[in-house]
């Protein structure tokens with residue numbers, strides 16, 4: 001039995017809805033086929049965007065979507081992707097799979113996709129191979145209402161009103177694919193580029209500087225020292241590889257119990273990374289004005305057999321569901337400083353919430369976690385106490401329970417993960433005054449997944465057997481499960 005004391009009166013901060021953000025790149029079948037099929041496709045679409053995918057994304061309330069990369073961002077020249085489609089420049093996507101990029105999905109298409117999903121756009125602009133002028137004019141094109149040549153181009157492309165895009169990333173992974181820069185060089189480049197990204201009218205930009213790769217604390221220290229006062233947020237990228245070896249990361253679906261626990265243990269390093277990067281940021285920003293954005297995270301496995309290695313297409317199992325829920329718990333815990341995160345990537349790439357094949361679509365276990373967690377968006381994090389132990393094999397140990405509790409509109413939402421592969425967990429949630437309790441559950445074998453012939457092998461079901469007493473709630477979580485409890489106070 002695990003006892004959890006909930007204290008809704010002790011408020012720990014607001015969970016920014018953007019913690020539940022996503023990332024899309026011109027990579028493999030993420031944009032093309034995954035979300036954009038074009039107006040003439042036989043796959044049902046609205047203005048070229050797949051209706052099935054858009055509806056599914058609306059259901060999990062995607063709050064923000066990052067685009068166009070990733071590494072692609074620092075090779076992307078936005079003017080190639082505007083104007084009549086037939087005249088758009090073709091390029092070879094040398095970074096991802098060597099396929100032809102015809103730029104048929106460009107700035108207007110991205111903003112139309114965001115409109116349909118109902119999310120905020122987050123544009124990651126090009127520092128590595130772009131120019132200051134190019135970035136400045138992209139901002140002007142989207143946000144200005146002035147009578148300028150750049151703005152007139154937008155009018156000519158069918159959009160009279162400015163879009164008012166708020167979130168702007170100034171380069172991506174500039175320590176690597178974004179130009180192999182040293183941190184002090186990038187920090188000065190950042191200052192220069194962001195200077196010319198103007199606020200137009202009421203459209204105040206939220207400027208995001210490129211942050212570190214996982215545990216590169218020197219990057220954070222240097223970039224903060226030189227440019228903290230010019231940024232609103234700094235990023236962090238961290239992927240989880242079960243084996244820790246980039247040459248053989250491990251299979252998405254074939255793994256043993258030890259590797260299961262090792263993967264989750266690896267994902268939980270996020271807590272230490274976030275804590276330590278924030279400590280460094282505090283040195284230069286004691287008022288906590290600058291937020292931390294983890295705009296690439298998730299599991300990275302070997303690609304599925306017989307798929308283009310440059311497309312990063314991988315399946316998604318219950319292991320990924322636990323990885324997502326436990327990582328989201330880390331972000332929620334740090335909600336006073338973590339202002340946005342973007343799981344990589346939204347469709348058909350890495351730890352996706354959706355996979356597609358032709359006209360078919362499946363929702364992954366990770367999708368269902370975002371569904372179970374959606375009530376936390378913009379809710380107030382509340383305090384809890386739990387005496388937890390660990391589960392695992394050998395050195396591969398993880399906490400035996402992971403949770404987030406938040407409140408909004410007289411509802412308390414508690415999401416709970418039981419990572420154990422062998423033990424069900426009897427839970428006792430100490431809390432008086434609960435009028436009604438409902439629950440939803442996601443569970444399955446650690447390697448269970450959905451595919452195009454078995455679309456609902458892993459699906460959300462009601463959590464039964466919830467006992468409500470004067471002192472609290474009792475329920476049981478099966479092994480390898482994630483649950484959501486909704487408590488009416």
Ligand code: AHR
Pocket residue numbers: 025069070071072172173296344345350
């Ligand atoms: O998400 C795939 C790639 O991982 C991104 O393009 C890059 O930013 C990171 O290295």
